[in-house]
Amino acid sequence: MSSHTVPTVEASEPTAYRMLIGGEWVEAADGRTLEVITPIDRHRVIATTPRAGAEDVDRAVAAARRAQRGWAALPFTERQGALLRIADDLEDAAEDLAALTALDTGNALRTQARPEALLLASAFRYFAGLAGELKGVTLPSGTDALSLTRRVPVGVVAGILPWNSPLMIAAFKLPAALVSGNAMILKAAEDAPTTILELARVCERHLPPGVLGVLTGYGPEVGQALVEHRGVDKVSFTGSTATGSGVAAAAGERLAHVSLELGGKSPCIVFPDSDTDEVVEQVLLATRFARQGQSCTSGSRLFLHESVHDSFLDRLVDRVSQLVVGDPREEATDIGCIINQRQWDRVQGYVDDALATDGIRVAYDGRPALTVGEPGFYHAPMILSQVDNGWRIAREEIFGPVLSVIPWREEDEVVAMANDSHYGLAAFVFARDLGMALRTAQRVESGWVQVNQGGGQQVGQSYGGMKASGQGREFSLEGMLEGFTQIQQINVRLT
Ligand code: NDP
DSSP states (O other): OOSSOOOOSSOSSOEEOOEEETTEEEOOTTOOEEEEEETTEEEEEEEEEEOOOHHHHHHHHHHHHHHHHHHHHSOHHHHHHHHHHHHHHHHHHHHHHHHHHHHHHOOOIIIIIHHHHHHHHHHHHHHHHTGGGOOOOEEOOOTTEEEEEEEEEOOEEEEEOOSSSHHHHHHHHHHHHHHTTOEEEEEOOTTSOHHHHHHHHHHHTTSOTTSEEEEOSOIIIIIHHHHHOTTOOEEEEESOHHHHHHHHHHHHHTTOEEEEEOOOOOEEEEOGGGOSHHHHHHHHHHHTGGGTTOOTTOOOEEEEETTTHHHHHHHHHHHHHTOOBOOTTSTTOSBOOOSOHHHHHHHHHHHHHHHTSTTOEEEEEOGGGOOOOTTSOOOOOEEEESOOTTSHHHHSOOOSSEEEEEEEOOHHHHHHHHHOSSEESEEEEEOSSHHHHHHHHHHSOOSEEEESOSOOOOTTSOBOOEETTEESOBSSHHHHHHHHEEEEEEEEEOO
16 A cells, blocks of 8 residues: 555554645644544544644645646546556555555445445546546537537535545545546545545555645534635535535535535335345345445335235344354454444434334344444444334434334335435335336435345446435536536637
């Protein structure tokens, strides 16, 4: 990865990171720092990072503005070449980045962290391939006129990242922004900043200084200052709906561009013809239990048709009981750790609240069988059945390994329940009858619907939410064009 000391649990000293501004690795202007613990061991500070403030934002924005014009002026093949070289280096570093992801997010190496690191490298390769698609059009205006459009970059883009899968979410934003000629300033999550800083080390070798900046620190300090800065042309935010709403208001107030990837409470609908082991495996992927449920696209509301309800649930419980909750660095582990105490308490609060509800059934509670715990933030998966779609656990995003199972009878009824949510990020439909599956998929109000599969994220797909789950799309050609470029029209009189 790089020659400096990379954090480990065993290291006697935390790694002292700096942040990237204008091609230099710097401290915060006022010298303040913050400590990063690992969710594997709450007592272990694995790293320190600068605690950036408004002055650092000024510096980063000035550097980005200086760099952006030259970067945008390059022939597209040069930006393409840079991204391809970054992709090569990221592939070489993938195993190290995966190990660091396991350490700073708690995401298990085999099931999550490694795929996230590999996805990042593929994203750089994919967007490098799109460099030539940043094309304009010409109007057939006759021989006396030339009427053409250009796709020009938005300018300086702030990318605000959450802690749950930092590399994957950076992959949604960074290569698309860069290849289309923008400069990007990433704000890493305070709880999981280290992989983003390592990503920046790889990228800076191939980019002009200032084209990529990385700031670390607290959201209400450095994040807010970035969002409000007049030199930031666009804010691309991923995080909670509450924070995103404030970010959109602050950016909107000064008429900056904004895109938002927010939370979800996604439905997962199983039709009567799909009571099979294979579908159980896919539903298991959809639960995102393997990321401790800390996924905005988790299929956290499982709608089981009443005719297969008991049989499907039995199979699912059997399968979930085989999952290994353990040290995220171990290959054998399926489910790692929750990010921090606050999130662990939040998940537990939802569980306690649900268990006190009349009529709820506990289909599976893995807590008694847990073999790991203190000092890590481990939480076993839970499946709660006979849930009412109106209950709090079926309406609010828990962001933990808790699945609500809801029975249904009629197709219209299940579609209505699926859509009875202020969220609209993802959805999953399982039916062997493809007519039924596709009809339902089209009726569900979600930005991303998967049919007969539960994982399946791929580079090039449009990613983003409807309703309170967000605005704008990322990760695709359309997302790149709409999110990171704007059209300039040029009309020329030729006579
Ligand atoms: P937050 O919304 O709290 O934070 C997201 C990012 O925004 C962090 O970097 C945070 O900084 C920063 N931030 C906080 N306050 C401000 C502010 N006032 N101005 C600018 N930036 C700010 O979410 P979490 O990090 O807690 O992530 C979990 C949530 O994110 C989940 O609830 C989930 O719904 C959502 N999410 C959505 C995804 C999607 O693609 N739709 C993907 C992943 C998560 P700091 O690190 O200091 O808190």
